[in-house]
Amino acid sequence: xxxxxxxxxxxxxxxxxxxxxxxxxxxxxxxxxxxxxxxxxxxxxxxxxxxxxxxxxxxxxxxxxxxxxxxxxxxxxxxxxxxxxxxxxxxxxxxxxxxxxxxxxxxxxxxxxxxxxxxxxxxxxxxxxxxxxxxxxxxxxxxxxxxxxxxxxxxxxxxxxxxxxxxxxxxxxxxxxxxxxxxxxxxxxxxxxxxxxxxxxxxxxxxxxxxxxxxxxxxxxxxxxxxxxxxxxxxxxxxxxxxxxxxxxxxxxxxxxxxxxxx
Numbered sequence: 001x002x003x004x005x006x007x008x009x010x011x012x013x014x015x016x017x018x019x020x021x022x023x024x025x026x027x028x029x030x031x032x033x034x035x036x037x038x039x040x041x042x043x044x045x046x047x048x049x050x051x052x053x054x055x056x057x058x059x060x061x062x063x064x065x066x067x068x069x070x071x072x073x074x075x076x077x078x079x080x081x082x083x084x085x086x087x088x089x090x091x092x093x094x095x096x097x098x099x100x101x102x103x104x105x106x107x108x109x110x111x112x113x114x115x116x117x118x119x120x121x122x123x124x125x126x127x128x129x130x131x132x133x134x135x136x137x138x139x140x141x142x143x144x145x146x147x148x149x150x151x152x153x154x155x156x157x158x159x160x161x162x163x164x165x166x167x168x169x170x171x172x173x174x175x176x177x178x179x180x181x182x183x184x185x186x187x188x189x190x191x192x193x194x195x196x197x198x199x200x201x202x203x204x205x206x207x208x209x210x211x212x213x214x215x216x217x218x219x220x221x222x223x224x225x226x227x228x229x230x231x232x233x234x235x236x237x238x239x240x241x242x243x244x245x246x247x248x249x250x251x252x253x254x255x256x257x258x259x260x261x262x263x
Contacts, residue, residue, distance in 0.1 A: 007107035014114020015121075018088070022122055028084040032126040035187075036077040037133050043069050043196060044137055055198055070139040071223040072195025075215065077130045078159045079190060081123035082166040082183040089115055089170025090179035112253055116163045123159040124152075141226040151225040154235075157242040158218055162186060164249025171256035190215045194223075214241040 022029045043051070044066050052065030092098055092111070101111055131139075143151065166183050173179035192209060193199070193216035199207050210216055217237040224231035 007109055007113075010107040010110035011113040011117070013106075014110045015117045016114075018114050018118030019121065021088075022118065028087060029122050029126070032077065032080045032084055032123065033129050035080050036073050036126075036130045039076065040070065040073045040130065040134060041137070043073070051197060055201070064138060066134070066138045067140060067227055068223070069196060070134040071226050072190060072193075072219050074127060074130055074134065075155065075158065075219050075222055076187070076190050076195065077127045078123055078155055078162060079187045079215075081119055081126060081159060082162045082169075082186050083180055084122070085115065085119040085163050085166035086170040086173065086179040086183050087176050088119070089167050090173045090176050093171060094175065108257075112167055112257060116160070116167055119163045119166070120156065120159045123163070124156060127155055127159075142228050143226045147225045151222055154218065154221060154225070154238060154242075157239065157246070161242045161245035161249060164246055164253055166249075168249055168252040168256055171253060189213060190219065194219050214238075214245065217241065 048065040048069070052068070055065070055068060089112075092115075098111060165186070169182045170179050173182060192206065193213055194210065195215070199210040199216065202210055217234040218241065220234040221231055221238045223229055224234070
């Protein structure tokens, strides 16, 4: 068997380990779903009337506010998964299990690959659950099968990018508590984009930041795919951000894991 085949086999073993761990200790996985669902209910029922009146006839094409806000909240589910990834990696690093792995004849890449793949799978399951809640409370996308596939592809790519970044955070964090706090800006950064309200309703300085941060083009692309609104060049920009963040997170994680092995 080639070294690549061994690496793939070891990564699948680590993937099964992480999925079983998530199954036995579901609290962190549930938090990935609970927070976006709570925000979805809050913004739809508590603030939807006021916010929806301000954007009616605009980005939603005259539709209800749930049709505007749901794509943004769905995307936030991918950011919520970043916290669980960072905590999971940090717990393994601080509890010594990684030192045990290093004494075994397994691929060095398997540990991080298993964590990342497991977290992406859990995040996609959480996204499916949030979409189900959104549909139950009135979200009515008009996307075709191809547009749904493109939307799922974008969410998967974003989840992969954020998971690699979070793996790096988990590797450099000294405690699980710090690992859970450090990715929090990623969770709330979409609020400073177009997730809740259009960017053109914001003050000039905040509007500039909102338009040029990485989550706004991803939100606009997802909203366009699901609701049939214009995408423009947001799709290309969103994919470029996702690929760039994936590469940064991947090489950072590899470097950080290599440094820990020399301690």
